[in-house]
Amino acid sequence: MYELNAVTKTYNATKRKVTALNAVSLSIPDGQMVAIQGPTGGGKSTLLQMLGALDRPTSGEVTLGDSSISSLADNRLAELRARKIGFVFQSFNLIPTLTAQENVETALAPLGLKADERRRRAQDALASVGLADRGTHLPAELSGGQQQRVAIARALVKDPEVLLADEPTGALDEATRDEIMDLLETFWRDKGLTLIIVTHDSAVARRAERRLYIKAGAVSEGALVS
Amino acid sequence: MFGTYLRRELFNRRKQTIIISIGMALAIALVIVVNSVSAGVQSAQAAVLQSVYGVGTDISISEAAAAPTAGATPGQFAFGSGSGAASGGTTTLNQSRLETSRTVTAFDATQLDTVTATSGVSAATGTLALTNSTFSGQLPTQSGGTAGGTGGAPGSDTSQTPPTGGADGAGGSSFDVNSFTVLGLDPASVSVGPLSAVTLSDGRSLTATDAGTNVAVLDSSYATSASLATGGTIDIGGTTFTIVGLVASSGADSTTASNVYIPLDVAQTLSGNAGKLTNIFVTAASASDVDSLAATLKTALPTATVSTEADLASSVSGSLSTASSLVSNLGTWLSLIVLAAAFLIAVLFTISGVTRRTREFGTLKAIGWSNRRIVGQVAGESVIQGLIGGVIGIVVGLVGVLIVNLVAPTLSGSATSAAATGAGAGPGGGRGFGAAASAAVETTVTLQAPVTLAVIGLAVLLAVLGGLIAGSIGGWRASRLRPAEALRSVA
Ligand SMILES: Nc1ncnc2c1ncn2[C@@H]1O[C@H](COP(=O)(O)OP(=O)(O)OP(=O)(O)O)[C@@H](O)[C@H]1O
Ligand SMILES: [Mg+2]
Numbered sequence: 001m002y003e004l005n006a007v008t009k010t011y012n013a014t015k016r017k018v019t020a021l022n023a024v025s026l027s028i029p030d031g032q033m034v035a036i037q038g039p040t041g042g043g044k045s046t047l048l049q050m051l052g053a054l055d056r057p058t059s060g061e062v063t064l065g066d067s068s069i070s071s072l073a074d075n076r077l078a079e080l081r082a083r084k085i086g087f088v089f090q091s092f093n094l095i096p097t098l099t100a101q102e103n104v105e106t107a108l109a110p111l112g113l114k115a116d117e118r119r120r121r122a123q124d125a126l127a128s129v130g131l132a133d134r135g136t137h138l139p140a141e142l143s144g145g146q147q148q149r150v151a152i153a154r155a156l157v158k159d160p161e162v163l164l165a166d167e168p169t170g171a172l173d174e175a176t177r178d179e180i181m182d183l184l185e186t187f188w189r190d191k192g193l194t195l196i197i198v199t200h201d202s203a204v205a206r207r208a209e210r211r212l213y214i215k216a217g218a219v220s221e222g223a224l225v226s
Numbered sequence: 227m228f229g230t231y232l233r234r235e236l237f238n239r240r241k242q243t244i245i246i247s248i249g250m251a252l253a254i255a256l257v258i259v260v261n262s263v264s265a266g267v268q269s270a271q272a273a274v275l276q277s278v279y280g281v282g283t284d285i286s287i288s289e290a291a292a293a294p295t296a297g298a299t300p301g302q303f304a305f306g307s308g309s310g311a312a313s314g315g316t317t318t319l320n321q322s323r324l325e326t327s328r329t330v331t332a333f334d335a336t337q338l339d340t341v342t343a344t345s346g347v348s349a350a351t352g353t354l355a356l357t358n359s360t361f362s363g364q365l366p367t368q369s370g371g372t373a374g375g376t377g378g379a380p381g382s383d384t385s386q387t388p389p390t391g392g393a394d395g396a397g398g399s400s401f402d403v404n405s406f407t408v409l410g411l412d413p414a415s416v417s418v419g420p421l422s423a424v425t426l427s428d429g430r431s432l433t434a435t436d437a438g439t440n441v442a443v444l445d446s447s448y449a450t451s452a453s454l455a456t457g458g459t460i461d462i463g464g465t466t467f468t469i470v471g472l473v474a475s476s477g478a479d480s481t482t483a484s485n486v487y488i489p490l491d492v493a494q495t496l497s498g499n500a501g502k503l504t505n506i507f508v509t510a511a512s513a514s515d516v517d518s519l520a521a522t523l524k525t526a527l528p529t530a531t532v533s534t535e536a537d538l539a540s541s542v543s544g545s546l547s548t549a550s551s552l553v554s555n556l557g558t559w560l561s562l563i564v565l566a567a568a569f570l571i572a573v574l575f576t577i578s579g580v581t582r583r584t585r586e587f588g589t590l591k592a593i594g595w596s597n598r599r600i601v602g603q604v605a606g607e608s609v610i611q612g613l614i615g616g617v618i619g620i621v622v623g624l625v626g627v628l629i630v631n632l633v634a635p636t637l638s639g640s641a642t643s644a645a646a647t648g649a650g651a652g653p654g655g656g657r658g659f660g661a662a663a664s665a666a667v668e669t670t671v672t673l674q675a676p677v678t679l680a681v682i683g684l685a686v687l688l689a690v691l692g693g694l695i696a697g698s699i700g701g702w703r704a705s706r707l708r709p710a711e712a713l714r715s716v717a
Contacts, residue, residue: 045713054592054709075596081709082594093589093712095231097238102230109227110594118227138238154593166713 002028002051002162002194007060007070009046009217020046022217023060028210030161033188033195035208037222042214044198045166051196052085052164053077064162082110086155088184090167092147094139100126100150101135107154125157126150129183145176149183156187162194163187169204181207232606236614242579243611246572250615250692251622253561253568254685258623258677260557261684263630266675267550267637271542273671274639275535283419284516285508285523286538287341287530289331319401320362324408324463324497327357332502333530340526341506346519348511351418352503354410354493355484358462363401406448408462409484410493413437419507420483421473429456429471436489442467446474448485462486463496546639546671568615569692576608576700580707587704588711597705604704605697612693613686620685630675638670 009021020043028034028051036044049055050062053069056077062069067080081087086107094103104122113121126135129149139147148168155163168184169177181204188195197204205211211222236243275283326332338352411419413432421431427446442460449455449472459466467488475482494500508523510516516534524532542550580587587600 049710049713052592054713078591078594078596078709080594081592085594087589087592087712089589089712093585095586095589097234098231099234102227102234105227106231106590106595107593110596110599158594 001030001065002026003061003063004050005061007050007057007062009043009050009055010058019217021050021057024217024219025060026212026219028194028196030194031192033185033207033209034197035205035211036196036198036214037200037202037205037211038214043217044214046217047214047219048164048166048196048198051162052087053080078110082107083158084161086158086160086163088148088151088155088163088165088168090170092139092144092151092171094147094150094154096139099136099138100131100142100153103139103150104154104157107157111158121157122153125153128156129153143176144172145179148172148176148180152180152183152187156191159191160193162196165195165197167198167200169199169201174203177201177204228603228606231603232610235607236610239579242575243614246575246608246611246696247615247618249568249571250612250689251618253565253692254616254619254689255622255626256561256564257688258620258681258685259626259630259675260553260561261681262623262627262675262677263673264553264557265678265681266630266673267546267553269676270546270637270671270673271539271550271639274542274546275538283422283507284510284513284535285520286533287337287506287508287523287527288504288533289333289530291329291331318362318364320360322358322360322461322464324356324358324493326497326499326504327355330355330504332499332504335501335503337527337530338503338506341508341523344519344522344526346511346515346522347508349415349418349509351412351415351507352490353412353419353505353507354490354497354499354502355504356408356410356493356497356499357405358408358486359403359405360461361401361403406452406485408486408488408493410488410490410497412490418509419505421487424473424475424482427472427474429469431471431473432487432489436470437491438489440465440467440492441470441489443471443473443487444469445482445485445487446472460486462488465496542639546637549637549673565688565692569695572608572612572692572696573699576604576696577703580604580700580703583704584707584711585714587707588709588714591707591709592712601701601705604701605694608697608700609690609693612689612691612696615692616686616689619689620682623685624677627675627677630673634672634674636670636672 004024004026007021007024007026008019011018011020024047036047038044050057050069051064053062053064053072054077056062056070060070064080064084067084069077069080072080094100095106098106101119101122104125105118108118108121123132123135126132129152131146131149131153134142134146134150139150142150148171152168163184165184169180172180184195184197185207187193195208197208199205205222213220213222332354335352338350341347341350409420411421411432413436414434416422416432421443429443432441432443442462444454444460449469452460454460454469456469456471458469460469461467467486473482473487494502508519510519516536520532520534524530590600591597
């Protein structure tokens, strides 16, 4: 359960102050699938940063369950991200020098698991995205869709409460986009995740239960689809 | 994870690893070569000094001569009427003098007791450095039946034949002047001082029981040039000595501190220097206390010149001293500059690597990596790059040292002989034969650069240090990256 209470985020750009989020109040119950849409520069990524505990708001409160993201110290935020939050990025963000298997394992490194336990869970996660036979491949040896699958495996291997995705299909063709969305939706259903996807693509947004629009830092609710 | 990630980064970003490592390797190889050559030059200097001052001499004490006083005419031969044996119209003269070089002053032997009693002195021995000059020749008897005059001839050669005949009335005369250095030393304590550094090449060395007896040990190269051998005799100050042994310098192609060595008490008596010494050789109890001990001795012996080994080393001249200053100046600076450059390269490449991997580190932070883990990763990469450079550098450095040792350049150096310490300030030749004693001992040594474990340790330390510096700067940069960088779209 996310609770946002009058969350404001301002950036000090070179010349003027940018208000990326303006007094946003919002709650997202556990297990909901939310699509966030809006024009470029509207504040979508900034909102995702608040939800993902990547940054603290300038003012206001953000809580996930009983953790107050807006008041935790950096290392406590890192711990929270390591345990509860999975990320999927538009450009996959795999570590280029690590194999698919090792990339998935990076998500387990902060959890202090034994090496063989880590290896086994990463293998299972890769198998669950259909890449059981690609564990030893480097990212450069995989297609975009395959790289995003590896990234999804990396996000989910730790069994997070929340999966946050910033334009997860933005770099993929339509067929691949649908595959990835099918995969995400399956996990969302099977694991009872809270799934929050930032997207420009209404075909993607249409799949979500709830759609939020952000424009100039202000959030408005779209149609609730069930 | 740490190890896997480290390995993959180093291997898959080979270019960066290679550049940083090569820079480090060059610097470390240079440090090793400079260090080893410098140690080699130092031991070469020590070898030159040892041939003069002996092994383990930390401090040497002497007293410079006061300005010659009018009336005193040492070094002159005086032949009165009746001197020599006349036969067949010529008088054969033969006179031998044994005295201290006019450039040094013999001081009271009680100073040795003062030195020995000083705390911090482990051993001390006193020597008496003398010059034996022999005048022998024939003069025609027709000019009054006597020949007077001083035997002093200009120049400082050890042997010379003045012109025969001339306007001085000595026409038809033929004489020969010969001088060699004699060192009187305590036969009971030859382990300190000049005889400690020599090797016995024939017969025996002086022993405690030789005190009071007329026995001599000769420098082997002097013996060869003077056609003398063990078992033979040598005339010193008009007394016949039995030659019991020959000694040679441990270093090749060099002579020892003196031509002839005799027991100290005999030397004192023969030269009229009873109870006197010209030099004291001191071994300090602790090498680190040499300077303070020298200062103490200076206070205790106000009229003496107290020289430490470092002072003596500066008296070494020749190509050895050129090499020494080359290594200590150019070599040290060069290795410092290259080391600084290598560190700078490592730092700059690490910073640029971290900047290039902004999104990578942002992503790792976004998925929950702590700052500590990321700093550790960056620092680990740098330290390993430094260590790889260190290992390559050690190998290259050892090859460099091997080449130096195979080429084995010879260096020559000379240090002023102990028999005439302070002679540089003396008036030189011109009035007598004493100048011969101030001849510097020329020593040729082959440069051997040793590699010590300490140098290898220093190399490893520098490699780790370079890696740590680059790693902590890079790690600091990485720790300041915001996890939100992960969301930044691709450049
Ligand atoms: N680190 C930052 N420093 C300064 N300004 C920033 C920073 N991050 C975002 N902004 C500004 O905040 C506003 C919202 O940015 P945000 O990235 O949230 O937009 P967005 O909706 O994700 O846009 P896009 O669809 O292009 O990704 C923009 O005006 C942007 O310029
Ligand atoms: Mg965005």
